[in-house]
Amino acid sequence: MKESLPPFPAPQDPDPFDGLLNLAPAATGGPRLRADAARNRTRLLEVAARLAAEGGAANLTMEAVATAAEVGKGTVFRRFGDRLGLMLALLDHQERELQAAFLSGPPPLGPDAPPVERLRAFGAAVIRHEYAHRDLYLAARADASRRHAHPATQLRLGHLCMLLRRAGAQGDIELLAQALLGYLDINLVDHLVERRGMSLDRLELGWGDLVTRLVVTA
Amino acid sequence: MKESLPPFPAPQDPDPFDGLLNLAPAATGGPRLRADAARNRTRLLEVAARLAAEGGAANLTMEAVATAAEVGKGTVFRRFGDRLGLMLALLDHQERELQAAFLSGPPPLGPDAPPVERLRAFGAAVIRHEYAHRDLYLAARADASRRHAHPATQLRLGHLCMLLRRAGAQGDIELLAQALLGYLDINLVDHLVERRGMSLDRLELGWGDLVTRLVVTA
Numbered sequence: 001m002k003e004s005l006p007p008f009p010a011p012q013d014p015d016p017f018d019g020l021l022n023l024a025p026a027a028t029g030g031p032r033l034r035a036d037a038a039r040n041r042t043r044l045l046e047v048a049a050r051l052a053a054e055g056g057a058a059n060l061t062m063e064a065v066a067t068a069a070e071v072g073k074g075t076v077f078r079r080f081g082d083r084l085g086l087m088l089a090l091l092d093h094q095e096r097e098l099q100a101a102f103l104s105g106p107p108p109l110g111p112d113a114p115p116v117e118r119l120r121a122f123g124a125a126v127i128r129h130e131y132a133h134r135d136l137y138l139a140a141r142a143d144a145s146r147r148h149a150h151p152a153t154q155l156r157l158g159h160l161c162m163l164l165r166r167a168g169a170q171g172d173i174e175l176l177a178q179a180l181l182g183y184l185d186i187n188l189v190d191h192l193v194e195r196r197g198m199s200l201d202r203l204e205l206g207w208g209d210l211v212t213r214l215v216v217t218a
Numbered sequence: 219m220k221e222s223l224p225p226f227p228a229p230q231d232p233d234p235f236d237g238l239l240n241l242a243p244a245a246t247g248g249p250r251l252r253a254d255a256a257r258n259r260t261r262l263l264e265v266a267a268r269l270a271a272e273g274g275a276a277n278l279t280m281e282a283v284a285t286a287a288e289v290g291k292g293t294v295f296r297r298f299g300d301r302l303g304l305m306l307a308l309l310d311h312q313e314r315e316l317q318a319a320f321l322s323g324p325p326p327l328g329p330d331a332p333p334v335e336r337l338r339a340f341g342a343a344v345i346r347h348e349y350a351h352r353d354l355y356l357a358a359r360a361d362a363s364r365r366h367a368h369p370a371t372q373l374r375l376g377h378l379c380m381l382l383r384r385a386g387a388q389g390d391i392e393l394l395a396q397a398l399l400g401y402l403d404i405n406l407v408d409h410l411v412e413r414r415g416m417s418l419d420r421l422e423l424g425w426g427d428l429v430t431r432l433v434v435t436a
Contacts, residue, residue, distance in 0.1 A: 144362035148409035175401075175424035178410070183393075184402025191366035192396070206393035214433045 012076065025146060044069050045093045057135035062086060088172050089137045095152050098129045102159060115166035116215055120168075122159070123207035127200060130186040137186040153165060157181055166217045176214050182211060232338050259297050262287050263311045266304060274355035280304060311352045313370050317345045320377060333384035340377070340403060341425035345418060348404040355404040361423065366404075375399055385433045401428060417432055 047069040052060050062083055066073040080086040107113035108121040130137045141147055161179035169176060181189075183206070192198040231240035265287040270278050280301055284291040298304040326339040348355045359365050378395035387394060400406075400423070410416040 008432070011344055029375075038245075138363065141362055144359055144365065144403075144405045145356065145408075146407055147362065149413060153424045171427050172420070172424050174414075175421070176428075178406060179397060179401050179428055182403060182406065183397050185362075185400060188396060188400065190363075190368055195367060196392075202390070206390050206397075209389050 039090075040071075040075075044076060044079055045089060048090050052090060052135070053132070054165075057087065057090065057133070060090075062084070086141065087136065091133075091140050094129070094133050094136060099152075099155065101125060106167070115163045116211065117175060118161070119163045119167060119180075119210050119215065120213045121218065122163070123180070123211065124204045126156070126184045127189055127203050128205065130184070131189055131200060134186060134190055138190060141186055153181070156184075164215065169215045180210065180214065183207060251378065258293075259307075262289070262294060262297055266308050267311060270353070271350070272306060275305065275308065275357075278308075283284070305354065305357065309351075309358050312347070312351050312354060312434060316343065317370075317373065319343060330399070334429065335383045337378070337381045337385060337398075337429045337433065338426050340431065342422045343406070344374070344402045345421050345425065347408055348402070349418060350405055352404060352408055356408060359404055371399070374402075382433065387433045390419070398432065401425060 023053050044065060051064055060083075062076045062080075063073055065086070069076075076086070079088055080091055101120075102109050102122055102125060104110055108117040109125055110118075110217060113121070116165045147153060157174075157177050161173050163177055164173050164180075174199045189203060192203060193200065237377055262283060266278060266283045269282055278301075278355055280294045283304070284294045287294075294304070298307055313336075320327050320336075320340055320343060322328055326335040327343055328336075331339070353430075365371060375392075375395050378398050379391050382391050382394055407421060410421060411418065
């Protein structure tokens with residue numbers, strides 16, 4: 001297959017994704033938070049993330065966050081509006097952690113590893129990250145029609161395209177990246193683990209095998 | 219990778235899917251329709267399918283079906299309950315046509331072709347079929363959490379597993395089949411065509427390439 005197809009995104013050096021996407025309207029759209037308020041917000045999110053990890057995001061309440069953070073309930077409401085606002089902020093917080101890891105973190109996920117190793121590490125990291133926070137990701141991905149246009153999806157797609165190119169993959173790079181991305185769908189992962197009884201290790205092995213098949217030149 | 223993983227579904231000869239799944243409760247759950255009533259229902263569905271193909275399923279009305287079929291509006295309501303009932307029956311009708319084609323139709327889609335050719339034909343057929351009826355399929359697949367457990371998805375998955383095995387693919391067959399299936403997601407196809415401006419020909423070429431990579435033994 002020829003490489004005359006429009007590349008997505010345009011391949012560039014250095015890494016075109018060396019920077020984080022801003023996903024949360026709450027973090028960017030409002031008036032600029034004073035530094036201590038921003039620190040306060042981050043601290044509340046870290047508390048919320050810990051509670052969600054322990055008891056599941058579905059069981060997270062504004063009150064529990066306030067109690068664990070030792071602040072008044074009104075502070076949590078002022079910061080996030082309502083429970084949905086807290087959930088969106090928490091999802092954004094988790095997604096940024098993952099993005100920081102694959103864009104600028106240590107190898108094998110980050111820039112200081114060969115592209116094929118980064119590809120392998122990427123799938124394993126996404127599978128484990130989304131499964132660990134599956135309440136949040138399943139809720140965020142419930143509407144199938146919006147998934148592919150989502151900024152977080154676009155960033156991952158661009159990252160996969162870049163790594164596939166650097167790894168020397170031949171063919172229609174964007175479609176190969178989409179095939180890889182489809183394998184990481186949290187709805188699929190959840191189905192395979194919860195309904196088909198597969199282990200995350202098995203899914204990770206399958207990812208590594210898929211990367212090998214898509215990268216290796218015949 | 220070892221083949222000690224539980225196969226899905228159990229490999230059998232003859233083709234374990236030589237038969238259609240009954241998907242529509244309306245067609246199986248109710249009292250058995252008399253033969254002429256069943257013919258009448260099929261005729262209404264064929265009229266509805268033609269109207270949906272011409273003007274889009276989103277614009278289909280019970281009244282338009284009645285007029286085009288030259289029956290009273292009450293007959294259409296009696297047969298399908300309401301507009302949602304008509305849509306579900308129409309989706310089931312379209313899905314059965316596709317199933318009949320890949321389970322027992324002529325080659326290269328049906329049984330009288332080598333497995334790799336059937337794999338290639340399968341993806342092309344699904345992409346074109348779902349895109350042609352995308353109003354219906356997008357509506358039916360809007361809830362991402364239900365997609366993987368859907369009987370129609372399970373049938374396709376089993377079909378892909380069977381063809382991959384017969385084609386001599388090595389590795390974790392069920393996960394390879396899931397990777398293939400993910401590429402055929404109507405939400406992805408719709409995104410790539412409508413938002414990214416790709417042609418169905420390009421998606422079909424990408425499918426053929428993916429099949430080659432997953433089947434060919436290193």
